[in-house]
Amino acid sequence: MKKQSISNRSYMQEVLKIGLPVTIQSIFQAAYSLVDQLMVGTLGTVSIAGSGLGAKFSSLVSFTLNSVAAVASILIAQYFGSKDKKGISKSFSTCSLITAIVALIFTLPAFLTPEVLMGIYSNEQDVVVEAAAYLRIIAVSYVPMTATLMLSALLRSIEKSKYPLYVSVLSMVCNIIFNYLFIFGKFGCPRMGLEGAALGTLLSRTVEAVVLGIILVMENKKEDLSIKITGLTDWSFYKKIAIIVLPILLNEFSWSVGENIYAGIYGRLGKESLTAMTLTNPLQGMFIGMFSGLSSAAVVMVGKRLGQNNKEEAYSISKYLLKVGLIGSVIVAACLVLIIPFYTKFFNIEPEVEKITIYIVYALAAVIFAKILNMILGGGIIRSGGNTRYTLVTDLIGTWVFGVPLGLLTAFVFKLPIYWVYFILSLEEVIRLIIGLWIFRRKNWMENVTEEKTE
Numbered sequence: 001m002k003k004q005s006i007s008n009r010s011y012m013q014e015v016l017k018i019g020l021p022v023t024i025q026s027i028f029q030a031a032y033s034l035v036d037q038l039m040v041g042t043l044g045t046v047s048i049a050g051s052g053l054g055a056k057f058s059s060l061v062s063f064t065l066n067s068v069a070a071v072a073s074i075l076i077a078q079y080f081g082s083k084d085k086k087g088i089s090k091s092f093s094t095c096s097l098i099t100a101i102v103a104l105i106f107t108l109p110a111f112l113t114p115e116v117l118m119g120i121y122s123n124e125q126d127v128v129v130e131a132a133a134y135l136r137i138i139a140v141s142y143v144p145m146t147a148t149l150m151l152s153a154l155l156r157s158i159e160k161s162k163y164p165l166y167v168s169v170l171s172m173v174c175n176i177i178f179n180y181l182f183i184f185g186k187f188g189c190p191r192m193g194l195e196g197a198a199l200g201t202l203l204s205r206t207v208e209a210v211v212l213g214i215i216l217v218m219e220n221k222k223e224d225l226s227i228k229i230t231g232l233t234d235w236s237f238y239k240k241i242a243i244i245v246l247p248i249l250l251n252e253f254s255w256s257v258g259e260n261i262y263a264g265i266y267g268r269l270g271k272e273s274l275t276a277m278t279l280t281n282p283l284q285g286m287f288i289g290m291f292s293g294l295s296s297a298a299v300v301m302v303g304k305r306l307g308q309n310n311k312e313e314a315y316s317i318s319k320y321l322l323k324v325g326l327i328g329s330v331i332v333a334a335c336l337v338l339i340i341p342f343y344t345k346f347f348n349i350e351p352e353v354e355k356i357t358i359y360i361v362y363a364l365a366a367v368i369f370a371k372i373l374n375m376i377l378g379g380g381i382i383r384s385g386g387n388t389r390y391t392l393v394t395d396l397i398g399t400w401v402f403g404v405p406l407g408l409l410t411a412f413v414f415k416l417p418i419y420w421v422y423f424i425l426s427l428e429e430v431i432r433l434i435i436g437l438w439i440f441r442r443k444n445w446m447e448n449v450t451e452e453k454t455e
Contacts, residue, residue, distance in 0.1 A: 011301075011320050018300050019293030021165035022156065026289030028172050035176055038346060039183050040197055045275050045349065047194045049267075050130030052278030053121045054138055054198070056263040060256040061106045061142055067252035068099045069153040070299070071245040074384060076157035077300045078448065081307030088158070089228045090237055096150045097232055098245070103146040110139035121260070122267035122274065130194055137198035144202075144209035151212040154227070157300055160219065167211045175204035247392035248383070254392075258399035262425065265411045266418060273418040276356035279347060283340075283361060287332045291372045294321050298380030306385055311446050318381045318440070325376045329369040336365040356418060363423035370429035377436045385445040394435045403428035 040051050072095035079087035110117060114132035122128055152164040178200030185191025192199060220227050266277045298321050305314035340361040344354040378391045407425035410416045416424075439445060 008320060011317055014301055015294065015297045015321070015324075018156070018159060018161055019297030021161040021293070022296040023290055023293030024165055026292040027286060028169055036179055036197060036200075039179055040194060043183075043193055045271055045353070046126050046130055048278050048347075048349075049122070049124075049127045049271055049274045050134055050194055051197065052274060052281070053118055053127065053131035053263065053267065054134040055278075055281070056121065056260055057110065057117055057135060058138055058142075060253075060260050061103070061110075062145070063252045063256040063259075064106070064249065065099050065102055065142075065146055065149055067248040068095050068102060068245055069149040070248055070252075070379075070383060071095055071241060072150060073153045073157045073296075073299050074244060074303055075241070076154060077303035077384070078307035080158050081304035086230070088154075089230050090234065091241075092150065092154050092227060093229045093232055094234070094237060094241055095153075095245075098241070099146050099150055102249075103142050107139050107142045110135055110142070114139070121264050124267075124271055127267075127271065127274070134194050134198045137195055137202055141198075141202040141205045144205040147209040148205065148212055151209070151216055155212075155216070155219075156296055157303075159300065161296070163215050163219075164212065167208055167215070170211065171204045171208035174207050175200050178203045247389045251392040251395050255395050255399055258404055261404055262407055265407050265421065269411060269418050269421070272350065272353045273356060275349065276353050276360055277418065277422070279344070279349070279353075279357050280360050280364065283336065283343065284364060287336060287368065288371055288375065290332065291325055291328060291375060294325055295375045295380035297321065298376060299384045302381055303384040306446055306448050309448055311443075314384075314446060315443065321376055321381065322373060325372050326369065329372040332372070333365040333368050336361055336368070359417070359419035360422055363419050363426065366423065367426040367429055370433045371426075374429055374432050374436060377440060378432065382436065382439060382445045385447045390439045390445050391436075394432050394439065397435065398428040398432035402431050 040047050072091055075091035075095075076088050079085075079091060114135040115128065118128045118131040118135060121131070155161060155163050179197050180186060181189040182192045182196030182199050183194075184196075190196075216227065263277075267274050298318065301317050301321075302314045305311070305317065340358050343361075344357050347354075349357075378394060382390055403425050406428065407421060410421045410424050411418075
């Protein structure tokens, strides 16, 4: 019992070192989103709804790019565990090239034809016009966002997660300042409304990418990490990456498409429903983001042990992280229920929108345990083993067999209110959790991807 207590204490110390900066960063980002939403909220219901639609497409881009960054994290963490500097450089270089190509695929249509993309989400023309103007500027920010994702993945995987935290705080401060200047036209800046919020995001993301790049160069010299651009023509390494990245890429893209279909469902339930759903996003980001550190810590902690072929300890750490996530999710659910009546008072919205927002958050509180555990289990623990086909199958079943059909049925056949639609389609998270736990207990997901396999 004493030995177990000591192990848990050492695990928590490692979680705090790796995961706490990520958690703080997520909370800060959610806090920024909340401040941003409050600023946009003064512009009225149409602007709130428009920003929500633009943000949904951006989430599709972000999750797809994150899938490649996740592979970089898996590889770098395991190479870091085996002290293979060449493997670290090769993983970072090749994954960076892949993310750049993926980012370009999304940036061009978002910049050139945003009206077409936003028209998919809503049939209300005033909302589409606002969303398209917002998206055209946001599309340019996908370039620095891509650089930030890869640089952050590298630094976290070599246990230097404090730097992405520091820089993200700087970026968020810049974002709030830029938003204030350009949304409201302060200190001689043009009054741009919702487009000003997009411009603020573009400028702050550029600052973040540049500063992270400078930090990497400085750390590379100081720590002798020997991070170099290498392996771009090593096709055998691309094959290794493809085995891991393709399931994650398909997984994240498929899940994001499903989320965007949900956004389309909400958008066709009326302006009020879409606005209410948009207002809940900062709360979801903040309270679920509190556990993003556990997911990131799982990739590094479990991945490092697997790189050392220490599967027993990798499994022990995984169970500990899941237990912490479960206890925390219950506390978070209670907090959501308590604060939501006060949260809605900060926005310039109609009483009907306020009521819908409160009910949606009640639904979120009921299923948030599954969302958090899935993030830790599927997004961190199981992926750390490199066999990403497991999470692909789990998410495909959850999203396309349960989530999307339930969303379409409840919204357009049974014509239920949005809060019931949200709750019922969110039950797919529970299905994914059940499948994920079954996979976890079988232990087939634990692999050392740094070892060369012989035929």
